[in-house]
Amino acid sequence: MAVAELTGTPSLYTTRTTHHRYQYYSSQLSYVSTRLSNYRRISLRPHYPRTNQNARTRCSVKEAEAPVALQTEDPKKKPECYGVFCLTYDLKAEDEIKSWKKLVNVAVSGAAGMISNHLLFKLASGEVFGPDQPIALKLLGSERSLQALEGVAMELEDSLYPLLREVSIGIDPYEVFQDAEWALLIGAKPRGPGMERADLLDINGQIFAEQGKALNAVASRNVKVVVVGNPCNTNALICMKNAPDIPAKNFHALTRLDENRAKCQLALKAGVFYDKVSNVTIWGNHSTTQVPDFLNARINGLPVKEVIKDIKWLEQEFTEKVQKRGGVLIQKWGRSSAASTAVSIVDAIKSLITPTPEGDWFSSGVYTNGNPYGVAENIVFSMPCRSNGDGDYELVKDVNFDDFLHSRIKKSEAEVLAEKRCVAHLTGEGIAVCDLPEDTMLPGEM
Incomplete structure (x- = not known):
């Protein structure tokens, strides 16, 4: 149990846990602790003073009032505002109710990392869910990253996003995932020097098993889960198997960055802009066995093979460029592709909440049960999907296969099945x- 000590100096308080001692200084932008042990919450709700219908709404700070006796709070009443969010907006409360959607709760693990550093501000700005969608961000970190999480929360405060109504930070997934409607699971241990892939599967698998259990216990029953931490296909399977009360269709492994890279390479080769490239699928595992599908892809509505006649390039150089793009970027820049990964997460979410353009599709690592392609069941495998914009999807049925594509898909399938056997102890399927x-790990995983 945590104990809060107030010192003789009003501006200083200390939170003591059984393991660590954290010290914070209060200010007008102070954090309000709901669970002092490891969970802090920032309320980012603008304050709307009561006015008559004809009064002008002004942007001003409330003046100090004389102390009054404490009263029991109405649980339905909005919590008090803090810091800069005590300024009123030019939007009346009744107008907000009419024009804005219901608050959406988005949980993000690895929230102090580089990918999240790009992603969180896109979420808060309205770029992802829309300009009329208020959002609550629930940020999960570790004991080591807790101070960095506070820095992230401070930056979100200072950005003054009107749609960002709440930010909460913590290290316990059972608290952070409470009522989450989207869970973006980015945090994972990177592969260190000399680490075998099987070791990484076990270490990260335990993280995602625990997060799956937490989602199953406290998240929304229809939470959508996007797994980014690698190896993402198998981590998504582990998370899903540990959350039996959440529909299996709600779990996704991120392969959208691979799709975006494939579109880029096809556009460059054809001499067109990337928006002319459609129907690109990434099949299989997020590893060097992934299969960028040029057979079904189109450029300006035409089959790729009618536009790009160089079949050798398509079968060899194109596939290799997509698979190794992350490694080349690291060599050039000295860091992994955090920004483009964040963009691809945004693309993946938008593909689920926006109707898919007629005749097109997108790639996502999803559960294979009932798939029409003959891919082994009970694994997470990247396949072509369509959505009507309600957060759900369906697998595309009208796709073509040739011997080259089929053989590549089978190779990736064999790898995913091998990974699944390696984590059987984490999915309830026996001894691993x-x-x-x-070793087919992508360079960015190391």
Whole structure:
């Protein structure tokens, strides 16, 4: 149990836990602790003073009032505002109710990392869910990253996003995931020097098993889960198996960055802008066995093979460029592709909440049960999907296969099945047996 000590100096308070001692200084932008042990909440709700219908809404700060006796709070009443959010907006409360949607709760793990550093501000700005969608961000970190999480929350405060109504930070997924409607699971341990892939599967698998249990216990029953931490296909399977009360269709492994890279390479080769490229699928695992599908892809509405006649380039150089793009970027820049990964997460979410353009589709690592392609069931595998914009999806049925595409898909399928056997102890399927065929980790995972 945490104990809060107030010192003789009003501006200083200390939170003591059984393991750590954190010190914070209060200010007009102070954090309000709901659970002092490891969970802090910032309320970012603008204050709307009561006015008559004809009064002008002004942007001003409330003047200090004389102390009054404490009263029991109405649980339905909005919490008090803090810091700069005590300024009124030019939007009346009744107008907000009419024009804005219901608050959406978005949980993000690895929230102090580089990918999140790009992603969170896109979420808060309205770029992802729309200009009329208020959002609450629930940020999950670790004991080591707690101070950095506070810095992230401070930056979000200072950005003054009107749609960002709440930010909460913590290290306990059972608290942070409470009522989450979207869970973006980015945090994962990177592969260190000398670490075998089987070791990484086990270490990260335990993280996602625990997060799956937490989602199952406290998240919305229809929470949409996007797994980014690698190996993302198998981590998504582990998370899903540990959340049996959440529909399996709600779990996604991120392969959208691979799709975006494939579109870029096809556009460059054809000499067109990327928006002319459609129907691109990434099949399989998020590894070097992934299969960028040029057979079904189109450029200006025409099959790729009618526009790009160089079949050798398509079968060899194109596939290799997509698979190794992250490694080349690291060599050039000295860091992984955090910004483009954040963009691809935004694209993945938008593909689920926006109707798919007629005749097109997008790639996502999803549960294979009932798939029409003959891919082994009970794994998470990237396949072509369509959505009507309600957060759900359906698998595309009208796709073509040739021997080249089929053989590549089967190779990636074998790898995903091997990974699944390696984490059987985390999915409730018995004793783990690791027989991974080769090391196919993407460079950015190391």
